[in-house]
Amino acid sequence: xxxxxxxxxxxxxxxxxxxxxxxxxxxxxxxxxxxxxxxxxxxxxxxxxxxxxxxxxxxxxxxxxxxxxxxxxxxxxxxxxxxxxxxxxxxxxxxxxxxxxxxxxxxxxxxxxxxxxxxxxxxxxxxxxxxxxxxxxxxxxxxxxxxxxxxxxxxxxxxxxxxxxxxxxxxxxxxxxxxxxxxxxxxxxxxxxxxxxxxxxxxxxxxxxxxxxxxxxxxxxxxxxxxxxxxxxxxxxxxxxxxxxxxxxxxxxxxxxxxxxxxxxxxxxxxxxxxxxxxxxxxxxxxxxxxxxxxxxxxxxxxxxxxxxxxxxxxxxxxxxxxxxxxxxxxxxxxxxxxxxxxxxxxxxxxxxxxxxxxxxxxxxxxxxxxxxxxxxxxxxxxxxxxxxxxxxxxxxxxxxxxxxxxxxxxxxxxxxxxx
Numbered sequence: 001x002x003x004x005x006x007x008x009x010x011x012x013x014x015x016x017x018x019x020x021x022x023x024x025x026x027x028x029x030x031x032x033x034x035x036x037x038x039x040x041x042x043x044x045x046x047x048x049x050x051x052x053x054x055x056x057x058x059x060x061x062x063x064x065x066x067x068x069x070x071x072x073x074x075x076x077x078x079x080x081x082x083x084x085x086x087x088x089x090x091x092x093x094x095x096x097x098x099x100x101x102x103x104x105x106x107x108x109x110x111x112x113x114x115x116x117x118x119x120x121x122x123x124x125x126x127x128x129x130x131x132x133x134x135x136x137x138x139x140x141x142x143x144x145x146x147x148x149x150x151x152x153x154x155x156x157x158x159x160x161x162x163x164x165x166x167x168x169x170x171x172x173x174x175x176x177x178x179x180x181x182x183x184x185x186x187x188x189x190x191x192x193x194x195x196x197x198x199x200x201x202x203x204x205x206x207x208x209x210x211x212x213x214x215x216x217x218x219x220x221x222x223x224x225x226x227x228x229x230x231x232x233x234x235x236x237x238x239x240x241x242x243x244x245x246x247x248x249x250x251x252x253x254x255x256x257x258x259x260x261x262x263x264x265x266x267x268x269x270x271x272x273x274x275x276x277x278x279x280x281x282x283x284x285x286x287x288x289x290x291x292x293x294x295x296x297x298x299x300x301x302x303x304x305x306x307x308x309x310x311x312x313x314x315x316x317x318x319x320x321x322x323x324x325x326x327x328x329x330x331x332x333x334x335x336x337x338x339x340x341x342x343x344x345x346x347x348x349x350x351x352x353x354x355x356x357x358x359x360x361x362x363x364x365x366x367x368x369x370x371x372x373x374x375x376x377x378x379x380x381x382x383x384x385x386x387x388x389x390x391x392x393x394x395x396x397x398x399x400x401x402x403x404x405x406x407x408x409x410x411x412x413x414x415x416x417x418x419x420x
Contacts, residue, residue, distance in 0.1 A: 012042035033059045050090050104152050111145050112177050119184050119236075122229060146239050150246065178244050185237050285353045286419035287326075291315045291395055293415015295332045310335050313413045317347060324348050328361060332413075339369040345381055357385040357393075365401055377402045385417055393417045 015025050025042060028034050033056050036042050061081075295313035315330025325346045332341040345363030365379035383397020399411040 012036055012040065014041045014043065031060075054088075104155070108149060108152060111149055115145065116177070116181065116184075119181060122233070146236075146243070150243065154246075178240055178247075181240055182237070185233055185240070285319070286391060287319045289317055289319070289417055289419040291330075291415055291417045293395070293413055295399075295411060295413045297409065297411040313415065315343070317345075319349060319352060328363075337369065339367070341368070342366040343379055343381075345379070347381065349385075353387070353390070355387055357387060359383060359385065359397075367403075370404060372404060383413070391419050393419075 012025065012029075015022050019025075021044065025034075025044070029036070034042075292314050293312075295311040297309055311332050311334040313330060313332045315328055317328030318326045320326055325348050328345045328347045330343045330345075332343065334340075343363060343365050345361035347359050347361035349357055349359045351357045359381075361381040363379055363381075365377045367375045367377065379399065379401035381397050381399055383395055385393050385395050387393035394415070395417045396414045397412070399413060401409055403409045
């Protein structure tokens with residue numbers, strides 16, 4: 001974003017009329033603090049860098065009270081000065097980091113040069129097999145330097161992964177040196193493959209047993225040192241290969257954008273077999289019941305009209321008391337004559353609990369209006385219930401029986417039945 005003082009308010013293509021921030025953007029532009037980008041856009045959704053913020057503070061202090069209708073108060077200038085101090089500290093931190101990267105590159109160069117010098121000395125020592133064996137070089141310092149180099153490479157990789165940080169140092173020179181080191185190691189390995197020839201004496205001399213033993217001891221010591229150097233070279237080769245792999249990984253990470261992560265495939269789970277819940281046993285049907293309705297004889301008495309033959313019938317009973325039969329006791333009251341008949345039956349239901357429930361009962365009837373000494377007569381009931389629920393329904397039944405002088409009689413009953 002170009003920040004400069006200008007004479008007229010620019011017209012930004014991406015800040016249309018009616019935008020909620022247009023007034024503020026025009027005011028800042030009129031003050032000369034922000035000019036926008038070269039393509040005439042303001043890019044209000046783009047992040048503001050610390051450099052741009054520092055330049056805005058600088059332009060604001062330089063402008064002073066040049067903004068139209070707005071003068072910078074001492075308090076405002078103090079606030080801006082505080083913000084500039086904070087940004088200055090951030091800039092100083094960035095400069096320190098950049099200087100640290102430069103020192104890191106210098107240290108890496110020095111360490112690589114020392115490593116090349118050591119490998120050169122090893123090659124020179126192996127090229128002279130006739131000389132007395134020199135003590136094996138201490139590789140602890142070399143290992144420590146390689147470890148430090150790997151740590152520095154790790155820091156460089158982390159610095160490349162952070163946005164808005166200075167670019168990591170170029171590793172091309174480092175890769176070239178590593179390739180040269182690998183070539184030297186290859187030559188050193190080839191030199192090791194050739195057996196060392198003992199030095200020829202300048203003139204024949206008398207040999208003794210002590211000289212032969214000393215020479216044999218030196219040859220054995222030289223072979224042990226060659227094996228030790230071979231192990232060190234192999235170890236160094238592995239460390240250099242690891243270092244090159246790290247550099248390749250760092251370079252591909254910096255050059256290749258992160259690949260989009262593929263969402264994990266939904267896990268397909270086999271539903272567990274559903275165990276059917278046990279069906280609860282139905283609640284037992286009510287055993288007691290009560291009925292209330294009307295009673296009417298088929299052959300009414302000849303002395304009165306039909307209306308006087310109607311009566312009221314009520315009964316109470318129980319189901320399945322013994323062998324599927326249950327007792328039932330009832331009373332019939334005649335509205336015309338005022339007579340009362342008491343009935344008692346043993347009743348058997350054939351489809352209890354269903355909507356249509358037929359039943360049959362046998363019993364006796366006690367007639368209070370009869371002139372007989374013992375007015376008990378055989379009686380029966382044949383009917384059906386119509387159950388609308390477990391507790392409520394209707395009943396309709398016929399009532400055949402005997403009267404005085406064993407005369408046959410028949411009546412009907414109908415009404416409401418309640419079970420409980």
